[in-house]
Amino acid sequence: MITLLVAGHETTTAQITNGILHWLTQREEWERLCQHPDAIPQAVEEMMRYDPSVCAWRRYVVEDTQINGVTIPKSANLLLMLNSANRDETIFPESDTIDIDRDNVKDHLSFGYGIHYCVGAPLARLEMVILFEELTRRLPTLRLVPEQTLSYTRNISFRSPTSLHVAW
Ligand code: HEM
Numbered sequence: 105m106i107t108l109l110v111a112g113h114e115t116t117t118a119q120i121t122n123g124i125l126h127w128l129t130q131r132e133e134w135e136r137l138c139q140h141p142d143a144i145p146q147a148v149e150e151m152m153r154y155d156p157s158v159c160a161w162r163r164y165v166v167e168d169t170q171i172n173g174v175t176i177p178k179s180a181n182l183l184l185m186l187n188s189a190n191r192d193e194t195i196f197p198e199s200d201t202i203d204i205d206r207d208n209v210k211d212h213l214s215f216g217y218g219i220h221y222c223v224g225a226p227l228a229r230l231e232m233v234i235l236f237e238e239l240t241r242r243l244p245t246l247r248l249v250p251e252q253t254l255s256y257t258r259n260i261s262f263r264s265p266t267s268l269h270v271a272w
Pocket residue numbers: 107108111112113115116119156157158161213214215216217218219220221222223224225227228
């Protein structure tokens with residue numbers, strides 16, 4: 105239960121915070137979502153690519169492995185930087201720019217990969233889409249409180265501001 109609560113709650117609320125921060129910083133994108141809520145599912149994927157709440161995840165190597173000419177020995181513990189992979193220019197051109205019209209917007213690795221791919225991904229996606237649909241519908245004047253200093257959680261895997269002040 106503890107695993108599910110952390111995996112299901114912490115990740116999604118943090119991802120929503122990252123999304124609100126970026127959409128309100130890019131005001132024209134926020135206005136677009138208010139006027140065209142059908143773009144919200146794409147927007148949710150792009151915010152997950154651009155600033156994932158789970159920025160790094162772990163793997164234990166069960167046999168000697170070669171990746172791109174690099175030898176990774178059996179028994180190594182790896183920390184995979186998902187946020188770095190999400191900025192791979194060969195997959196996402198101009199990867200430092202938020203662009204909800206990317207054709208391959210769902211190709212990010214923010215839910216992991218393979219047999220341990222996040223089991224809660226459909227629920228998380230649904231929660232985030234509903235939240236942004238309601239926020240844009242009910243609070244289109246939402247804005248960031250100016251001149252706030254953001255501080256980030258001290259954690260190797262989870263990344264989001266500890267608080268985000270908004271007004272409407
Ligand atoms: C935006 C929200 C979420 C993010 C960014 C996220 C991210 C991740 C990542 C990166 C993994 C590791 C995948 C891998 O090793 O390849 C994972 C696994 C997992 N997630 Fe999520 N997650 C989210 C929401 C949820 C929700 C809502 C639930 C459950 C209600 C959940 C339950 C789990 C569980 C149980 C695992 C372990 C799966 C396994 O090892 O087979 N997650 N998640």
